[in-house]
Amino acid sequence: METTQEKHAREQHSHDHNHGRMPIILYFIGLTLSLIALFLNQEYRLLQNSLFLVATISAGYHVIFLEGIRETIEHSRTQHKFTPNSHILMGVAAIGASLIGSFWEGTLLILIFSGAHFLEDYAEGRSKREITKLLKMNPTTARLITSDGKTTIVDVKELKVGDHLQVLNGDQVPIDGIILSGTTSIDESSINGESMPKEKGEGDIVFGSTINGVGTFTMKVTKENKDTVFSKIVQLVNQNQDNQTKASSIIQKFEPKYVTFVLMTIPLFIVLAPALFDWTWSQSIYRGLVLLVAASPCALAAATVSVTLSATSNLAKRGVLSKGSTYLSQLANIQAIAFDKTGTLTKGKPEVTNYYFTDVVNEEDVIDIVVALEKESNHPLARAILNKFESKNQRMIKVENQIGKGLTGEYNGKTYRIGKPTSFKSVSDEFVRKTEEWASEGNTIVYVSENEKVIGIIALMDIPSEHAKATIDYFKKCGIHTALITGDSEMTGQAVGKQLGVDQVIANVMPEDKSKMIKEQMERYGITAMVGDGINDAPALVKADVGIAMGEGTDVAVDVSDLVLMKSDLSKLVKAHKLSLKMNQVIWQNIIFSMFVVAFLITVSLLSLTDIAISVVIHEGSTLVVILNGLRLLKTK
Structure with missing residues (x-):
């Protein structure tokens, strides 16, 4: 029986075998041959056209003839209807240009389209997400x-x-x-x-x-090893990866309809033209091929490439790494966003938020003793207390760390202890009130006692990060549903959620439940993003339409995410969302402009006001305009 890992390895091997470096090598061979042909004069017309023809086949072999035909068959089978892509149209256009003697124009079409395709592949970074680091963490x-x-x-x-x-x-x-x-x-x-x-x-x-x-x-x-909670995290990450459906880009959604329309219209035009325009069959075929070249969307092929590369480059400079332009496009369309708590919306380390010592003790002396006790502990709470308090006088106290009771030490004949509230039998009403008040705000409470009489209380909490509130406010203003999904207690989750103004708080959540919660968010609201930093977030990050990892989080979370916020700065997420909105806007500008150029060329072709050479010049001019428009995003703040 083939395991999921074996299946993944086989599919990955197949993917590498099918693609590899050969398509790039063939493309550059075609590019080199076409440049050589350009420098040949009219005396070598046969050699020149032959080189152009070989260059066309070489540069377009993989993208046009292999991927174009294969993807058209696969998509048509999946959609249960003819679903071509622009690869097919470009191939037909190049063949058409060659048939009417415009070999260079046909080669140029293929070079532009195949080059744009390889650039987009590079920008998308199609590597399969690995979980080897996650597996290594399993005992x-x-x-x-x-x-x-x-x-x-x-x-x-x-x-x-x-x-x-x-x-x-x-x-x-x-285990x-x-x-x-x-x-x-x-x-x-x-x-x-x-x-x-x-x-x-x-x-x-x-x-x-x-x-x-x-x-x-x-x-x-x-539990058996395969049934442990950690094993389920690994299984969920694997399953979610296998079940992922990559969102289509704007062009991918648009191009099949356009290509189908062109492929249906051109033959119909060739058949009807002799009757409608009193042309000969030779004229009709020639004009049909000119029209096919005019309808080839060169600018459309480049409409997204310069935009997405500019956007991803811009964000990289600002500390946001994107594993593909499609994810940026998806980020612009999110209707819901879920956040992990610890290390994402909060700093990930507890800090002292409140403290109180009774009037019957000298506060300075008690703080000296507290510092002396906590110096002997490596507990996160101890580090937080030491960051807050500084001793005035050095106290040498022998400390005993008792699990369940806390830190104990003797000084001047008295026994001092720092421990959780439940470890103390008798507590005054004053401390009970403060405990209830501060605990309801999400704080962890510790008591300080002298001879088992509570004399002080310290409240600690993993407080919200610097940009958390502003980030939540931004997404809420955009009409995007915000949720906090945490493994913490209900009280702690609600306290943090209230501070930040999150729309929904879901607490006491195990890793496998986080993935389910994301699925529910997707079903209820639509396109959903998840922001997290821990191993336990990995299944949810993979499940979400856009997984966003904090750069200082675990390697596993970074590996399985789509976007990475370097330095764990949430303000960068806001910048990424704003730029993704701008990116989609510019893509639509390019699509509309490129289609306007196509419409113009088709019109003048029908009126016999242009030939194939002029069509190609206008095509390439519009492609340049589209590229320059996309490059504007490099400067967008």
């Missing part, structure tokens, strides 16, 4: 406790439900399970994106790939 070994009480290192794949394991401090939790004995704190950011480690004890659930803190514990395996 491979575990410490199995054998029946005689000894431990042995085994492959995670060999573990069975019911096995007992030992997890040492600093180790990765190898999903439940703690049998011991206490610890675990960094679960790879699963739920939460920046605060969670304290765990007997009976608590643990997840594979999460990072164990300072404690050692034993656990019982409750």
